[in-house]
Amino acid sequence: MKKELKKQQAAPSCDWQTPAARKRTANSSRICRFDDFRWSGVKKERYKPEPGSWHSIARQVLVGNRGESPLFHLRYFEIAPQGFSSYERHEHEHVVICVRGRGEVKIGKRRHAVEGLDMIYIAPNTPHQFLNTEAEPFGFFCIVNAERDRPTLIAGRTQNKKLPG
Amino acid sequence: MKKELKKQQAAPSCDWQTPAARKRTANSSRICRFDDFRWSGVKKERYKPEPGSWHSIARQVLVGNRGESPLFHLRYFEIAPQGFSSYERHEHEHVVICVRGRGEVKIGKRRHAVEGLDMIYIAPNTPHQFLNTEAEPFGFFCIVNAERDRPTLIAGRTQNKKLPG
Numbered sequence: 292m293k294k295e296l297k298k299q300q301a302a303p304s305c306d307w308q309t310p311a312a313r314k315r316t317a318n319s320s321r322i323c324r325f326d327d328f329r330w331s332g333v334k335k336e337r338y339k340p341e342p343g344s345w346h347s348i349a350r351q352v353l354v355g356n357r358g359e360s361p362l363f364h365l366r367y368f369e370i371a372p373q374g375f376s377s378y379e380r381h382e383h384e385h386v387v388i389c390v391r392g393r394g395e396v397k398i399g400k401r402r403h404a405v406e407g408l409d410m411i412y413i414a415p416n417t418p419h420q421f422l423n424t425e426a427e428p429f430g431f432f433c434i435v436n437a438e439r440d441r442p443t444l445i446a447g448r449t450q451n452k453k454l455p456g
Numbered sequence: 457m458k459k460e461l462k463k464q465q466a467a468p469s470c471d472w473q474t475p476a477a478r479k480r481t482a483n484s485s486r487i488c489r490f491d492d493f494r495w496s497g498v499k500k501e502r503y504k505p506e507p508g509s510w511h512s513i514a515r516q517v518l519v520g521n522r523g524e525s526p527l528f529h530l531r532y533f534e535i536a537p538q539g540f541s542s543y544e545r546h547e548h549e550h551v552v553i554c555v556r557g558r559g560e561v562k563i564g565k566r567r568h569a570v571e572g573l574d575m576i577y578i579a580p581n582t583p584h585q586f587l588n589t590e591a592e593p594f595g596f597f598c599i600v601n602a603e604r605d606r607p608t609l610i611a612g613r614t615q616n617k618k619l620p621g
Binding site for chain 1: 483484485486487488489490493495518519524525526527528530548549551553555561563564568570571572573574575576577578579580582584597599600601602
């Protein structure tokens with residue numbers, strides 16, 4: 292069981308860290324203190340290394356790049372006003388918890404307004420996108436399997452206008 | 457891959473739902489709306505079926521009992537004033553995000569005060585307990601592997617007095 296966990300951890304598909312970097316810290320208990328949407332010991336990174344399909348997003352990996360053993364990773368994403376994530380689909384699921392501001396999630400072709408502590412479950416292979424149409428930052432936790440497939444981008448222009456009503 | 461996911465999901469170790477009950481709802485995308493620390497479509501349940509080792513806790517399973525496919529479950533636990541979870545250890549990890557009030561986490565023999573959006577990672581086989589020494593509810597998300605071992609209770613009297621300072 293242990294061996295299998297380690298094997299799965301060593302082959303992540305969409306993190307920035309190399310397997311070597313992810314092993315720098317031991318698999319030990321810790322508390323990451325929250326302060327103004329930053330967590331102690333957690334760095335702020337780009338959403339994705341390749342530009343083009345997204346705009347104005349930062350990521351923080353709270354669990355997943357220090358050699359932790361769970362079968363899932365916990366990240367916090369923050370989208371600045373007018374920003375948006377890639378419109379994409381993948382086999383792995385997303386579990387999202389909104390914690391800062393308001394935003395929109397596009398699931399399939401439909402957009403939904405979401406806000407504080409709403410939980411969004413994105414099932415496998417469902418096209419989805421997160422957008423910020425407000426004037427304040429939109430931040431959310433996103434939990435994914437540690438081992439996961441690469442996203443496939445979906446063509447189409449991003450309509451980042453606020454939903455009516 | 458799909459087959460393995462389904463097999464893992466069908467053998468949870470510490471949820472209340474039977475495998476049959478967990479398959480009632482399809483693995484489809486959804487939004488659970490938040491309102492006063494309840495989520496739409498999510499029922500409030502007992503923390504554990506067996507009393508004795510814990511006090512005044514409720515659980516809500518946001519992801520994990522509707523036939524969803526991720527390798528992890530998302531639950532929300534709320535501890536009423538003077539309540540506490542079992543002092544226990546297990547092979548599976550806990551990832552906890554505090555979202556309501558303040559509380560304490562005992563990791564090993566040491567207690568730490570925690571509050572809003574602090575993140576706590578409990579590594580495998582680490583004795584731990586959550587306690588509410590305040591006058592308001594203490595609530596937190598807890599993410600765990602979908603397939604996990606049963607906890608082992610640790611003997612000892614629960615000292616639910618507030619930390620000095």
